[in-house]
Amino acid sequence: MKTKWTTGLLLALPFSVFSQGFQVNLQGQKQTAMGGAGSALTEDVSAVFYNPGAVARLKENGFMLGGNVTMAKVAFQESGNSTVYQNENKYPTPFNAYGVWGPKDARWKLGLGVYTPFGSTISWGSNWPGNNILTSMALSSIYIQPTLSYLLSEDISIGAGFVYNHASVDLQKDLPVINSDGTTPGHTRLKGTGYGMGYNLGVHFKLADDCNFGVSYRSAVKTKVKDGDMTFTNIPTSLASSFPTGTTFNSTLALPDVLAVGFSYDRNPKTTYVFDVNFVFWSTYKNLTFDYNQAVAGKLSSTSPQNYKDVVIFRAGVQHKYTEKFALRAGAFYGLSPVQDGYVAPTTPDANRLGLTAGIGYKVSSKIHIDASFMYQYVKPRTQKNLETGLSGTYASHIYIPGISISYKL
Amino acid sequence: MKKHILSYTAIGVSLLMAMACRPSLDEFTPSAGNANFTKYIAVGNSLTAGYADGGLYNEGINYSYTKLISQQLSSVGGGSFVVPSFDSGQENGSGYVKLDSIVVTTKNGISSTKPYINPITTSSAIVGKVSDPFGFGVSVTVMTPYDVSQKGLNNFGVPGIKLVTAFPYTPLGNATQTASATYYGDLNGYYLRLLGGTNADGTHTTPYLNFVLDKGNKNKSGDAEPYTFFSCWLGNNDALGYATGGGADPTALTDATLFGLMYDAAIKSLTNNGTTKGVVATIPDVTSIPYFSAVTAASLSAGVQVAMNTTATIDIYVYDTSTGGGRKATSSDLIILEFPTSKLGSLTEALGAGLYPYGMHPSNPIENKYVLDPTEQATVKGAVASYNTTIKSVASKYGVALWDANSYMATLKATGVVENGVGISANFISGGAFSLDGVHPTPRGAALMANQFIKAINSYYGANVPLLNVASYRGVKMP
Numbered sequence: 001m002k003t004k005w006t007t008g009l010l011l012a013l014p015f016s017v018f019s020q021g022f023q024v025n026l027q028g029q030k031q032t033a034m035g036g037a038g039s040a041l042t043e044d045v046s047a048v049f050y051n052p053g054a055v056a057r058l059k060e061n062g063f064m065l066g067g068n069v070t071m072a073k074v075a076f077q078e079s080g081n082s083t084v085y086q087n088e089n090k091y092p093t094p095f096n097a098y099g100v101w102g103p104k105d106a107r108w109k110l111g112l113g114v115y116t117p118f119g120s121t122i123s124w125g126s127n128w129p130g131n132n133i134l135t136s137m138a139l140s141s142i143y144i145q146p147t148l149s150y151l152l153s154e155d156i157s158i159g160a161g162f163v164y165n166h167a168s169v170d171l172q173k174d175l176p177v178i179n180s181d182g183t184t185p186g187h188t189r190l191k192g193t194g195y196g197m198g199y200n201l202g203v204h205f206k207l208a209d210d211c212n213f214g215v216s217y218r219s220a221v222k223t224k225v226k227d228g229d230m231t232f233t234n235i236p237t238s239l240a241s242s243f244p245t246g247t248t249f250n251s252t253l254a255l256p257d258v259l260a261v262g263f264s265y266d267r268n269p270k271t272t273y274v275f276d277v278n279f280v281f282w283s284t285y286k287n288l289t290f291d292y293n294q295a296v297a298g299k300l301s302s303t304s305p306q307n308y309k310d311v312v313i314f315r316a317g318v319q320h321k322y323t324e325k326f327a328l329r330a331g332a333f334y335g336l337s338p339v340q341d342g343y344v345a346p347t348t349p350d351a352n353r354l355g356l357t358a359g360i361g362y363k364v365s366s367k368i369h370i371d372a373s374f375m376y377q378y379v380k381p382r383t384q385k386n387l388e389t390g391l392s393g394t395y396a397s398h399i400y401i402p403g404i405s406i407s408y409k410l
Numbered sequence: 411m412k413k414h415i416l417s418y419t420a421i422g423v424s425l426l427m428a429m430a431c432r433p434s435l436d437e438f439t440p441s442a443g444n445a446n447f448t449k450y451i452a453v454g455n456s457l458t459a460g461y462a463d464g465g466l467y468n469e470g471i472n473y474s475y476t477k478l479i480s481q482q483l484s485s486v487g488g489g490s491f492v493v494p495s496f497d498s499g500q501e502n503g504s505g506y507v508k509l510d511s512i513v514v515t516t517k518n519g520i521s522s523t524k525p526y527i528n529p530i531t532t533s534s535a536i537v538g539k540v541s542d543p544f545g546f547g548v549s550v551t552v553m554t555p556y557d558v559s560q561k562g563l564n565n566f567g568v569p570g571i572k573l574v575t576a577f578p579y580t581p582l583g584n585a586t587q588t589a590s591a592t593y594y595g596d597l598n599g600y601y602l603r604l605l606g607g608t609n610a611d612g613t614h615t616t617p618y619l620n621f622v623l624d625k626g627n628k629n630k631s632g633d634a635e636p637y638t639f640f641s642c643w644l645g646n647n648d649a650l651g652y653a654t655g656g657g658a659d660p661t662a663l664t665d666a667t668l669f670g671l672m673y674d675a676a677i678k679s680l681t682n683n684g685t686t687k688g689v690v691a692t693i694p695d696v697t698s699i700p701y702f703s704a705v706t707a708a709s710l711s712a713g714v715q716v717a718m719n720t721t722a723t724i725d726i727y728v729y730d731t732s733t734g735g736g737r738k739a740t741s742s743d744l745i746i747l748e749f750p751t752s753k754l755g756s757l758t759e760a761l762g763a764g765l766y767p768y769g770m771h772p773s774n775p776i777e778n779k780y781v782l783d784p785t786e787q788a789t790v791k792g793a794v795a796s797y798n799t800t801i802k803s804v805a806s807k808y809g810v811a812l813w814d815a816n817s818y819m820a821t822l823k824a825t826g827v828v829e830n831g832v833g834i835s836a837n838f839i840s841g842g843a844f845s846l847d848g849v850h851p852t853p854r855g856a857a858l859m860a861n862q863f864i865k866a867i868n869s870y871y872g873a874n875v876p877l878l879n880v881a882s883y884r885g886v887k888m889p
Binding site: 071073074075076077078079080081082083084086129130131132133173176177178179180181182236237238239374376381383388389390391394396397398400402 | 832
């Protein structure tokens with residue numbers, strides 16, 4: 001009956017950080033092999049994503065199935081220490097599927113796209129200095145996008161799509177509480193799914209026989225995660241009321257809007273150059289808030305400032321058709337990081353990045369095409385102290401992404 | 411076509427090999443700077459020794475800030491660091507306390523929280539107790555002796571030691587000081603143990619500082635092997651004893667002038683007159699520790715309300731030194747962690763005015779020894795400020811690194827710190843930095859201290875001693 005003892009105060013206890021979801025720019029093997037540029041292209045049905053306005057210009061109906069394996073190798077070195085920690089190998093597989101259909105010689109086409117434009121998987125395990133911030137994260141979003149495109153004139157086509165996003169989050173970290181046996185740290189996991197809606201718009205201009213121009217806009221998609229489960233393990237009995245069972249959470253993922261402007265130029269019938277600029281409006285992502293159905297460590301919600309900024313990504317690529325059947329592609333991009341100084345976290349070991357890409361295309365028959373790409377991303381080493389968690393150190397990443405797709409033309 | 415297959419295979423294989431490449435980082439090169447950590451010794455009190463949870467036991471010894479520093483020094487040329495662990499079977503040393511449960515009782519919307527903290531006495535190294543051998547009013551707990559000549563010693567921390575008991579200081583001609591420092595081995599069981607003593611029999615007359623300078627400069631065989639680096643954190647107990655005694659005994663506070671002279675003499679010896687390198691630290695304001703913040707007048711009042719099942723206002727009364735009577739306690743009165751709450755409300759006679767409920771009536775206030783009132787706080791703060799002025803100037807005079815522990819602990823109390831996502835504060839139990847005695851650090855708190863010492867060393871000696879991941883060390887073990 002004597003002591004002032006504040007049960008809840010284990011500062012910064014609830015999940016304080018999470019998110020960005022890297023933007024995943026792997027929605028077509030041809031574009032991916034050309035630095036991710038493709039807003040002006042009318043090469044295949046992945047135009048449903050890259051520019052709905054270009055869909056009506058596609059010569060044939062068809063569908064396509066593709067996927068990639070993302071191998072991110074992330075290293076972390078804490079400031080003032082020699083030890084370098086490497087993330088654990090986890091290989092998420094972003095995928096995409098498109099179908100386009102329209103009556104022969106009609107001015108309109110219908111399209112459907114299923115693709116994964118945002119997502120991130122990273123796992124650090126418990127043996128690294130940020131284990132009380134993050135041990136693993138898997139964030140994925142699947143966009144389903146029905147699309148209608150219309151040829152306004154010989155030179156101009158437009159398109160629009162509706163987007164339904166199904167997202168899932170799974171975040172885990174250790175808690176700095178220790179049982180009386182002195183060995184087992186606490187652990188918590190946030191797991192939930194949610195949905196959001198948005199739209200796509202695009203316009204495509206045929207400037208000349210060898211020049212195309214495209215603009216597409218993909219709206220922000222506010223994705224609400226509702227009644228996700230927050231579970232706690234290895235919590236000492238005396239703290240059980242601070243980390244109650246049956247805790248659920250709500251949160252909102254602010255997936256940003258993207259404006260893409262692209263240009264393509266056919267130097268000759270065999271060689272095509274493409275250029276794109278993407279504007280990604282991350283600045284809508286100010287805070288990440290979790291609301292709990294009951295108090296966790298004395299709080300009904302936790303808010304973590306993110307303060308992302310808008311960024312630009314520059315892309316360029318080239319395609320060369322060696323033979324009727326065989327094409328080679330190459331490209332590069334340079335993207336600025338939306339994460340400002342002081343906000344770099346284990347969930348988002350982000351920095352400005354350079355991407356180098358290459359790929360091949362092979363026509364098995366007039367109907368079946370296979371495309372493959374390989375992307376390498378060099379994420380510049382970045383030394384940061386996170387304002388919220390105090391974790392201070394240098395992150396560096398190499399990302400390798402092979403991918404393949406198969407298309408069938410009707 | 412064959413050529414194509416070959417080149418595709420080559421491309422494929424090299425891509426696969428490239429994909430195995432992980433980024434490398436090389437942002438930190440350990441270095442000793444212009445210091446030499448070959449032989450590091452640690453001088454100080456209970457903090458240095460690794461005392462925690464109200465006792466000296468092996469886990470605490472192995473997670474003392476000094477042991478943690480020595481581990482980090484190993485990558486910059488540091489040698490072995492021998493700590494005086496207790497033998498197997500006696501690993502609980504002096505015994506310590508653990509948290510068995512926390513009980514929250516709520517009645518009429520008023521909550522009272524009580525942690526149940528109980529002693530562990532098994533696997534003890536205690537062999538006997540000598541009651542007040544020399545009339546200093548101190549009982550000595552005798553433990554199994556530690557054999558320095560056989561095992562060696564780098565951590566010389568002795569729980570309870572003050573600067574004034576570290577060596578006899580004759581220039582000021584204080585007989586009590588001289589005697590208590592000379593016979594310190596027979597007055598402090600922890601020191602007696604390091605001296606190899608089996609009884610407080612008046613024969614252990616090696617003053618502490620002499621012991622450090624002797625053993626610290628020799629190897630196990632007794633040959634000369636001078637230490638190359640030292641840490642010294644002495645002086646905390648010169649103020650702490652006065653404060654934990656509720657300010658009831660003014661003589662427990664070391665005189666600031668004597669402190670100044672003795673600190674200079676101690677660092678002069680330890681640095682070999684400014685030639686040997688080391689690190690020292692200031693004394694934290696003793697009121698920054700949970701020993702003085704865990705129990706408050708409000709928490710006592712709530713406890714009584716819950717126990718009596720009432721919402722009526724309960725006033726707590728404390729003894730006022732200036733009036734010699736009782737007065738209402740305020741939030742400015744610091745009540746010590748060890749205040750026996752069972753006394754509250756018991757009908758006893760205190761100030762010769764008849765029977766009154768203890769602590770709840772002006773005629774029977776909580777005794778002076780349990781309360782550090784604002785006047786006493788000012789006294790101890792003044793003394794600490796004066797000690798710290800001395801420590802800073804002496805550090806610069808003899809050219810040793812300095813960690814300003816006082817300002818760091820003030821921050822820990824005021825705002826807490828966040829280390830790799832883990833909030834750490836000076837709150838009792840939940841803060842994570844302080845062990846169950848409310849004075850000494852947990853391993854997490856010790857790691858915080860070690861890092862601050864290392865930062866001071868790095869900056870003063872241009873060294874790159876790697877830092878610890880504080881978050882990976884435990885706070886209080888929770889039931």
